[in-house]
Amino acid sequence: MPDFSVVGVWRSCVCNMNTFLYISCCFIRGIKRMSTPASAKDRRPHSKARCQTYPGSSEQRQSVPDNKVPWCVEFPEYDPPEYTAPVVKKGPVWADPGDLGSATIRFNKRDGLVNRVSFTGDYDLKNNTPQNPSGRTGLKGRGLLGKWGPNHAADPIVTRWRREDGEVLIDESSKKPILQFVAIMRADSGEWAIPGGMVDAGERVSLTLKREFGEEALNTLQHTGADRKILEEQIASLFTKGDEIYKGYVDDPRNTDNAWMETVAVNFHDDEGTGVARLPLQAGDDAGSVRWMNVSSALKLYASHEEFLRKTAERRGAHW
Incomplete structure (x- = not known):
């Protein structure tokens, strides 16, 4: 018993x-x-956020074992280096001030047009500096991220069924239909990913989802006049209804102890294959390439995107 x-x-x-x-x-x-939401509670200690070499630099993180990730676990020898990328230090409009001592930032709140609220709940502050809610990463500072604390993004997962001669293909092993999604190759890392991006200050997530998909997967910025209008109308038609797949912390290699990625991932599915499934994909913005990719457990994608696709396959009853 x-x-x-x-x-x-x-x-x-x-x-x-x-x-x-x-x-x-x-x-x-x-x-x-x-x-905290279920999506946050069931995550494991972040691993991609502890990659040895920080992206786009030669900066090395201090090694953090899995059992030393939580802040509440004693780790007296923890003394990570501090790194903020030069592009962030220059102070572009999308970045916070570097000196928190002289800055007036309202953490854990809506700070003017900037959303500093975390999906995981209130995050801790140490010397007025946000602490990553998922624990240690081996690096202080902001890295490539503009905001101290949460940096909000949106990821549109655009899917269709894989078809041959008009018939949906079924995987022989799982006996489930094969799902495909629009994937882009990130120009910065060469990894395949969902075509998402940062939510601008004051911007609605729904607008970010449409904008990022259009710019990265359809290269709408290079289209003008009637062609651009047609593309935008087709995107708007598909994006009228989506299913939220995930909302929360992202295990991203750009994360640090003081700045981290959070996202809303929404699935927009073209069930009949007559809408966006027929659009001419063209890489744009910061995408190196774009294509339809089969959804399966063999995927190796950027950040937490594999997990988003797994959840999408479950939602659609598709092969994984």
Whole structure:
């Protein structure tokens, strides 16, 4: 008979060190951590956010073992280097001031047009500096990210069924239909990814989703006149209804201890294959290439995009 006593439950938690550490942190930080969305609670310690060499630089992160990721776990030798990319240090309009001591930033709130609220709940501040809610990354500063704290993005997952002679193809092993999504090759890393991007200050996520897909997958910025209008109308038609797949923290290689990516991923599905499925894909903006790609467990994508596609396949009852 299962032991439902406090001691019994505690012993069962100890059997899994990661679970034990997570639950311990939840008690230490308070019940607010237990009320985070399910999408945030079931994530594992971030790994891509601890990549050894920071993207676009030679900066090396301090190594952080899985069991030392949570802030509540003692790690006295933790003294990571600080790095903020030169492009961010120049102070473009989309970036925060570098000196938080003299800046007036309202963390965990709507700060004018800037959304500084995290999907994971209130994040901690140390010396007025945001602390990554998923734990240590081995690097301080902002890296390539403009905002201290959460940097919000939107990821449109545009899908269709793979067809041959008009018939939806079924995978022989799973006996489920094969789903395809529009994938772009990122110019900065050479990795395949969902064509998403940053939410501009004051911009609605719904607009970001349409804008980023058009610019990266259809190269709308290079079209003019009637051609551009037709493309924008077709995108708008598809994007009238979407299914939210994920909303929360992203395990992104650009993350640091003080700045991190969060996103809303929405699936826009062309079930009949008569809408966006027929649009001429053309890489634009910061995409190196674009194509329809089969959705499966063999995917190796940028950041947390594999997980977004897995959830999409589950939602559509498709092969994974």
